[in-house]
Amino acid sequence: MEVLSFLASGVLTALEPINLGLILIGVTVGLFIGAMPGLGSVNGVAILLPITFLVPPASAIIFLAAIYYGAMYGGAISSVTLGIPGASTAVATTFDGRPLALQGRASLALVTAALASFVGGTVATVFFSLFAPLLATVALNFGPPEIFALMLLAFATFVGLGGDDIPKTIFSICFGLVLATVGFDTISGEPRLVLFDIQGFLRGIGFIVLAIGVYGIGEMLWTIEQTRGEITTTNPKMTVKGLASDAKEAVRRGWKGTWIGSLLGFFVGVLPAAGATPGSLMSYGVAKMVSKTPEEYGHGSPDGVAAPEAANNSASTGSMLPMLTLGIPGSPTTAILLGGMVIWGLTPGPRLFIDESEFVWGLIGSFYISNLAAVLINLAFIPLFVWMLRMPFTILAPLIFVLSIVGGFAASRSMHDLWLIVIFGLGAFFMRKFDYPLAPAVLAIVLGPIAEPTLRQSLLLSSGDPAIFFTRPIAGPITVIAIILILLPAIKLLRRKGRVATS
Amino acid sequence: MRQGEISLAGILALFSLYLMWKSTELPIGYIRGQGPGGGFWPFWLSVGMLLSCLAIAWNWWRGKSPAALSDEPLMDAFGWRTVLFVGGGVVGFVAMISIVSMYGAVALFLIYYLRFLGRHSWLLTLAIAVVLPVALFFFFEGAMQISMPQGLPFTQPFFDVMYDIIY
Numbered sequence: 161m162e163v164l165s166f167l168a169s170g171v172l173t174a175l176e177p178i179n180l181g182l183i184l185i186g187v188t189v190g191l192f193i194g195a196m197p198g199l200g201s202v203n204g205v206a207i208l209l210p211i212t213f214l215v216p217p218a219s220a221i222i223f224l225a226a227i228y229y230g231a232m233y234g235g236a237i238s239s240v241t242l243g244i245p246g247a248s249t250a251v252a253t254t255f256d257g258r259p260l261a262l263q264g265r266a267s268l269a270l271v272t273a274a275l276a277s278f279v280g281g282t283v284a285t286v287f288f289s290l291f292a293p294l295l296a297t298v299a300l301n302f303g304p305p306e307i308f309a310l311m312l313l314a315f316a317t318f319v320g321l322g323g324d325d326i327p328k329t330i331f332s333i334c335f336g337l338v339l340a341t342v343g344f345d346t347i348s349g350e351p352r353l354v355l356f357d358i359q360g361f362l363r364g365i366g367f368i369v370l371a372i373g374v375y376g377i378g379e380m381l382w383t384i385e386q387t388r389g390e391i392t393t394t395n396p397k398m399t400v401k402g403l404a405s406d407a408k409e410a411v412r413r414g415w416k417g418t419w420i421g422s423l424l425g426f427f428v429g430v431l432p433a434a435g436a437t438p439g440s441l442m443s444y445g446v447a448k449m450v451s452k453t454p455e456e457y458g459h460g461s462p463d464g465v466a467a468p469e470a471a472n473n474s475a476s477t478g479s480m481l482p483m484l485t486l487g488i489p490g491s492p493t494t495a496i497l498l499g500g501m502v503i504w505g506l507t508p509g510p511r512l513f514i515d516e517s518e519f520v521w522g523l524i525g526s527f528y529i530s531n532l533a534a535v536l537i538n539l540a541f542i543p544l545f546v547w548m549l550r551m552p553f554t555i556l557a558p559l560i561f562v563l564s565i566v567g568g569f570a571a572s573r574s575m576h577d578l579w580l581i582v583i584f585g586l587g588a589f590f591m592r593k594f595d596y597p598l599a600p601a602v603l604a605i606v607l608g609p610i611a612e613p614t615l616r617q618s619l620l621l622s623s624g625d626p627a628i629f630f631t632r633p634i635a636g637p638i639t640v641i642a643i644i645l646i647l648l649p650a651i652k653l654l655r656r657k658g659r660v661a662t663s
Numbered sequence: 664m665r666q667g668e669i670s671l672a673g674i675l676a677l678f679s680l681y682l683m684w685k686s687t688e689l690p691i692g693y694i695r696g697q698g699p700g701g702g703f704w705p706f707w708l709s710v711g712m713l714l715s716c717l718a719i720a721w722n723w724w725r726g727k728s729p730a731a732l733s734d735e736p737l738m739d740a741f742g743w744r745t746v747l748f749v750g751g752g753v754v755g756f757v758a759m760i761s762i763v764s765m766y767g768a769v770a771l772f773l774i775y776y777l778r779f780l781g782r783h784s785w786l787l788t789l790a791i792a793v794v795l796p797v798a799l800f801f802f803f804e805g806a807m808q809i810s811m812p813q814g815l816p817f818t819q820p821f822f823d824v825m826y827d828i829i830y
């Protein structure tokens with residue numbers, strides 16, 4: 161009961177005119193920043209942090225959290241309408257969101273994303289309100305072996321469940337992971353894999369460079385070549401009735417993915433250093449694994465949109481948990497929020513809930529309000545985003561190229577990276593022609609910087625003995641499941657051969 | 664397609680070998696007290712890439728992949744034209760950034776694509792080619808405070824006027 165009274169006072173704090181106004185502005189700004197390829201919640205929060213010094217700390221963090229929420233919703237918009245993930249958290253949304261848009265069902269994809277995000281955010285906020293201190297201790301038990309096992313599971317879902325050519329999928333994963341190692345070795349600090357001795361590679365290869373190259377350039381070239389430049393698959397008609405029927409269909413065909421994403425996203429988000437990207441990718445994998453129609457995934461399944469979208473919102477709330485209770489940021493965005501809190505004179509950690517309970521509960525109350533504001537504002541803007549698809553493809557295509565290049569530069573501020581985007585784009589076009597799946601490479605470059613240090617730290621802990629991944633109570637089962645998933649294609653092949661031999 | 668499949672696998676295998684060699688610049692084994700060396704992770708991943716290429720070649724030899732069985736050409740004349748004009752246009756766009764600034768390159772690319780590839784009217788072409796770079800300027804330089812490349816000095820008068828508006 162005590163929690164409910166705290167929560168009620170928190171919601172009242174969030175509903176104060178200044179806070180409500182900041183929530184509405186924050187969510188709208190976040191929505192547009194998130195929808196821009198190359199910019200995500202981290203950019204929005206970082207850029208707008210200085211202006212929050214004009215308002216009290218509670219209002220400031222409510223504003224930043226609203227931007228965070230808005231950007232999480234917005235990431236789905238460019239994934240669906242442009243086919244380019246606006247941020248790493250929206251990579252998995254592209255897998256089914258883009259096919260739906262190409263089938264003329266962009267509004268269904270966007271409505272599904274909005275509703276799933278709302279459910280994900282709300283479920284996570286309820287968990288947050290109820291179990292905050294308890295979950296913080298569970299998350300603290302996740303050491304490097306457990307986190308590496310989780311990463312392995314994320315890759316395994318792609319190998320085991322992808323219908324694509326297995327060697328090409330494995331190549332793609334390894335390629336993405338190698339690209340993530342370019343730059344400096346994070347442990348020894350020495351330069352590593354400075355390809356062809358070009359100094360620009362010392363800065364590493366960012367996820368966004370590969371993602372924009374693959375989706376913004378490569379995929380676009382492929383689409384133009386395949387459709388002979390005549391794309392007539394989009395259905396731009398948007399009515400209130402259509403929106404309502406899309407919402408009904410989204411609930412009917414996306415509820416399973418939404419629940420999986422909401423639950424899994426929250427728990428992955430709570431883990432320090434994991435965050436919304438692995439959460440959304442794993443939710444997609446698990447939703448596909450438990451689906452009765454896994455073959456629909458990748459071809460426009462509403463569940464495939466709902467799972468990652470519910471997960472990234474759920475995880476973004478979850479990632480605030482270790483930040484507030486332990487002072488450990490679960491994602492780059494929460495790291496900036498943490499910095500902001502320190503500047504405002506607040507000390508994140510276990511005592512925050514006691515010393516600054518009004519602040520904490522005001523923030524939690526704002527999660528509920530931000531979530532509601534985000535879904536309503538998002539649904540109101542869907543006709544605008546769908547309208548974009550009414551443009552002839554000969555106008556839309558150059559706009560996508562322009563947004564890719566400009567967004568790519570905004571994210572990296574480097575001409576070297578722009579040339580890499582072009583090279584990756586042209587390379588991706590040819591690899592796509594030969595059925596190399598490129599989504600695993602994008603997944604790998606995102607997860608690589610988490611996977612490598614956790615693997616090396618684990619092996620250091622065990623003096624080089626890989627058994628550490630099998631003997632620990634949490635890491636063990638996760639590793640075993642991952643290995644079974646990796647071997648699944650071989651097991652299926654053997655069973656098929658056995659059946660042929662018997663018959 | 665058949666020839667392309669094995670050629671691409673060959674190129675990727677060579678690239679994997681290059682990455683393996685490059686990874687050995689840092690230790691690839693276990694260092695007592697420090698854990699695996701800096702080259703360990705990229706080296707074994709590059710080995711994974713090479714083995715995957717060998718598996719792709721094996722599947723090609725057995726005719727197990729669709730491309731390995733296809734006698735069709737990789738692309739017809741339209742496909743090659745697309746790559747040349749659209750892909751070439753994007754390369755030109757990026758090349759122009761250091762000369763005419765990001766916004767100038769956006770305008771030129773839009774004129775090239777909309778007018779010459781899309782065959783839209785001059786009115787529509789110029790409207791988009793002017794409005795979009797200006798809107799992008801206000802969004803990035805004004806709202807987001809991200810500076811884009813300004814090209815050679817001759818573009819400076821344009822930037823002076825625009826900065827006067829936002830500051």
